[in-house]
Amino acid sequence: MSGQTDHANLFDDARSRLEEVCQAIDIQGDARERLMQPSLSLQVSVPVRMDDGRLKVFPGWRVQYNTTLGPAKGGIRFHPDVNQEEVTTLSFWMAVKCAVVDLPYGGGKGGVKVDPKQLSKLELERLARGYVRAIADIMGPDRDIPAPDVNTNATVMGWMADEFDHLARGKVPSAITGKPPELGGSLGRVAATGRGALHVLDLWAAREKRKPEETTVAIQGFGNAAYHFARLAHDQGYRIVAVSDSKGAIYSEEGLDPDAIMEQKQRNMRLHEMVYCDDSVCIAENVEKLDRDELLTLEVDVLALAALENQVHEDNVDRVKAGALLEIANGPVSSRADERLEERGVPVLPDVLANTGGVIVSYYEWVQNRSGERWPEEEINRRLAEHLERQSELVFERAEQEEISYRRAAYRQGIERIAHAIELRGNCQDSE
Numbered sequence: 021m022s023g024q025t026d027h028a029n030l031f032d033d034a035r036s037r038l039e040e041v042c043q044a045i046d047i048q049g050d051a052r053e054r055l056m057q058p059s060l061s062l063q064v065s066v067p068v069r070m071d072d073g074r075l076k077v078f079p080g081w082r083v084q085y086n087t088t089l090g091p092a093k094g095g096i097r098f099h100p101d102v103n104q105e106e107v108t109t110l111s112f113w114m115a116v117k118c119a120v121v122d123l124p125y126g127g128g129k130g131g132v133k134v135d136p137k138q139l140s141k142l143e144l145e146r147l148a149r150g151y152v153r154a155i156a157d158i159m160g161p162d163r164d165i166p167a168p169d170v171n172t173n174a175t176v177m178g179w180m181a182d183e184f185d186h187l188a189r190g191k192v193p194s195a196i197t198g199k200p201p202e203l204g205g206s207l208g209r210v211a212a213t214g215r216g217a218l219h220v221l222d223l224w225a226a227r228e229k230r231k232p233e234e235t236t237v238a239i240q241g242f243g244n245a246a247y248h249f250a251r252l253a254h255d256q257g258y259r260i261v262a263v264s265d266s267k268g269a270i271y272s273e274e275g276l277d278p279d280a281i282m283e284q285k286q287r288n289m290r291l292h293e294m295v296y297c298d299d300s301v302c303i304a305e306n307v308e309k310l311d312r313d314e315l316l317t318l319e320v321d322v323l324a325l326a327a328l329e330n331q332v333h334e335d336n337v338d339r340v341k342a343g344a345l346l347e348i349a350n351g352p353v354s355s356r357a358d359e360r361l362e363e364r365g366v367p368v369l370p371d372v373l374a375n376t377g378g379v380i381v382s383y384y385e386w387v388q389n390r391s392g393e394r395w396p397e398e399e400i401n402r403r404l405a406e407h408l409e410r411q412s413e414l415v416f417e418r419a420e421q422e423e424i425s426y427r428r429a430a431y432r433q434g435i436e437r438i439a440h441a442i443e444l445r446g447n448c449q450d451s452e
């Protein structure tokens with residue numbers, strides 16, 4: 021994506037972080053070898069009949085990085101910049117993330133190289149169904165369970181789940197998570213990533229004896245993850261002074277109201293019967309407009325990154341003036357930039373912990389689908405809060421005891437768990 025690290029380097033970057041963790045916690049031999057490569061990588065072509073009768077073929081990928089702890093789990097991204105390197109890196113991060121929060125999952129990720137905003141609703145549905153047909157052989161509740169990611173939402177997951185049911189000749193709701201509740205989706209899933217990020221921020225703020233009302237926050241991105249984070253943080257008293265999206269940024273010293281901004285965007289969306297909110301946050305009135313990337317350099321207490329990977333990099337990190345960073349997106353800070361922040365003593369609440377709310381509630385969806393239960397939203401939110409508190413405290417304590425960054429502590433926690441499971445499984449899989 022944008023930024024200074026190209027896609028090939030993204031995976032190298034991720035692997036060098038892995039190398040460093042393996043050395044620090046003395047993971048050698050089998051586990052290290054296995055973790056350096058994805059276990060399965062599938063490239064597909066997705067033919068789509070366009071509304072005007074032409075056929076267009078979109079390249080797509082699904083990567084299962086590691087499935088030692090359980091079936092692969094991870095979202096599907098529709099974006100013009102998607103490529104194999106990016107999907108592989110995202111699947112690696114998913115493997116680490118699921119292990120950091122102790123879920124019985126490996127890591128997976130998928131994507132299609134497409135600008136979905138150029139497609140009609142029917143074309144988008146055909147693309148979603150075609151992608152599922154292309155990867156169906158490696159999917160399933162015990163093999164690989166997709167979910168939403170950038171530009172794919174509950175509506176898209178509903179089409180995908182329906183397509184998988186057709187192929188399976190029966191109902192298999194646990195094959196895909198993030199579905200609409202009417203089709204077996206979990207209550208609370210849509211807001212879960214933002215809610216989870218807020219829990220992690222709250223837990224950290226409590227340790228720092230920092231009160232929400234004394235904390236200013238700037239948020240990069242105003243999509244699914246960012247909006248729910250913004251709304252819940254605003255309700256809790258944090259002052260959201262700036263938000264941005266791909267088209268621009270807005271600022272208000274007194275604080276913005278995320279619901280008012282979303283309400284305006286959705287009104288236009290309903291009017292035009294769209295699947296995505298295509299309006300920018302810049303439609304908000306009575307606020308200052310900023311250049312999109314100026315938001316990254318604001319003097320705020322917390323900079324929440326909720327757009328795409330590699331947004332804070334070697335060339336702009338020294339202009340970042342926030343007191344702390346919260347990574348809601350996957351990989352928004354490059355490893356070089358991360359080192360600089362560490363040298364400057366700027367705490368970073370890392371993606372592999374801070375954005376796990378979505379996958380945790382996806383796990384609850386999978387459990388509900390498999391058991392035929394439906395849990396009330398309060399119960400889901402309570403479980404999510406308890407789950408994140410347990411795992412976050414382990415990361416925070418480890419960081420304190422070993423005098424390392426939160427990211428290093430989280431990676432050590434996750435990689436240690438995967439490596440231990442690899443050792444316990446013995447040697448059978450090496451002769452497959």
Ligand code: NAD
Nearest residue numbers: 169170171213241242243244245265266327349350375378
């Ligand atoms: P989304 O498509 O709903 O939103 C992405 C937002 O980022 C949009 O508002 C877009 O305009 C904005 N954006 C894109 N480029 C930008 C730029 N250069 N500057 C500012 N804004 C920009 O996607 P999402 O589901 O909210 O995902 C956002 C991030 O969170 C991704 O990294 C994704 O992998 C990660 N994530 C999402 C979930 C989830 O449950 N949705 C879970 C875990 C992690």
